[in-house]
Amino acid sequence: MNDFLQIQSVSIQLGLFADHMDVSYVDSLPLTHASLYGKNQVPSIVVIDENGYYRLLVSKFLKNSEKKLAIIRGMIYADFYRRNQYMKNTKRFRHSLDIQSYREKYGASEVDRLNEAFEAVAFLCLQGHGNVYDYVVENQHNLLPWQKRLGQEIKVRKRQQSIIHSTSLLREGWASIKQTEILSNVLSKKDAIEATLLFSQMNQRPTGIRLHELGKTLLQQLSEAEIIQAVETLTDEELIHHAYTKSVHERENISIMFTKEKHLDDYEIVKIFLIHLSNLDLYPILEVDRVKTKETGELTVYYQARDIHRNAYFQQLRLYLQQIWGEKVFIKPKK
Structure with missing residues (x-):
């Protein structure tokens, strides 16, 4: 029995909802909203496909004991997603975004350029009602059908990620509490020591909020x-x-x-x-001047910002918006 199946078996015996999932070892974990708390502090993440199937993503470059810890936490993440009533709502946003198929059909360089812009704008515009991202995707008529479809698919994923973000402390705290029960059942003494050292290093990050520690x-x-x-x-x-x-x-x-x-x-x-x-309320309030944009064809966005936002933030957002909009983009403080 491999590590994943052994840990899954123990997790289920301990009462966790860890069935109907598999594992993939990847070069790097995708960016998640957890990075808003600091550097990516999670050794694994769980994604849910359009059929509701749970897939655990683990970095392939971890040591054996680190991989086991990553799998253990992933099992508990899956259990949390099945328990929490808000995470159950992500069923409405299940989707399968296959970037590779877009690359094969429309060219890797063009798809990668547009995907980067969509992802960045979706991440930087983290509001719900009247979101700038939604306006751009829905109203830029120069976007080709496949480009608009890609933007809509990323929008769905953004909604799912914002729900996941709103329960980050609960998820990481729950994982930190429950992992001890699993660790004692699946790790050798040597692996347990290495895993403890890894978790200790996670707690000593110099910047950001320690999600797992604060949640616990x-x-x-x-x-x-x-x-x-x-x-x-x-x-x-x-x-x-x-x-x-x-x-x-x-x-x-x-x-x-x-x-x-x-x-x-x-x-x-x-x-x-x-x-x-x-609840992602730290980000500036962004509002499209719809009248001016319609008259000129140039996207004009006003913002109300807090002290923590600097000019570089808006400059970065403007450049990505311009890649999608295709015309000039202006971002100005609201008077």
């Missing part, structure tokens, strides 16, 4: 029955409201860096920041 700490403020209820029914925003206490704040020592000189570590400010980050 928040869940541990609850009783065992409340943890199950939280995993099944809450979003990160609700968990933070309930469990991010002053004692948790002091232990986690989180501060917000608005500029190189300006750091804020007040409990209430950090708590509000975490709530905004969990």
Whole structure:
């Protein structure tokens, strides 16, 4: 029995919903919204195809013990996705985006260029109603049918990822709590030591919020029955409201860096920041000037930004928007 099947068997015996899934070893993990908390802090991710089948993606460059830890956490991710009521809503957004088939039909360089622009704009425009990305994909009539279809497929994936993001702390906290049960059943003493060292290194990242550590700490403020209820029914925003206490704040020592000189570590400010980050409310409010855009054919976007956004952010967004729009793009502060 290989590592994946052994870990899956143990996970199911321990009561996790880890059936009907397989594993793929990949060169690199795709960018996810978890990177908003800092560098990509997860050793594996789970994707759900259009048929509801779970596929675990693990980096092929990990050591054996690291791969086992990545598979273990992936099993728990799948269990979480099947438990949490908000993650169950991703069923509405199941899809299969096959970039390779686009490359074969329309040319690798053109598809890669457009895909990069679509992905970047979808990631940088993280609002729901009136989203700039939606407007551009739906109203740029110069896009060819296949280009518009690619944009729509990426839009569906973006919606799924935003739901996944809204439960990141719950997912990582649940995985950190449950992984100990599986580790003791599947790892040799040598592998267990190596896995412990790996997890320790994950906890010592110099920048960003330690998702797994903060999520675990928040869940541990609850009783065992409340943890199950939280995993099944809450979003990160609700968990933070309930469990991010002053004692948790002091232990986690989180501060917000608005500029190189300006750091804020007040409990209430950090708590509000975490709530905004969990529901993607930190990003600037972007609004298309539809009248001006229709009159000139040039895309004009106004923004309301917070202190943390710099000119480079809007310059990067403008360049990607211009690749999709095909005409001049203007991004201006709203007066």
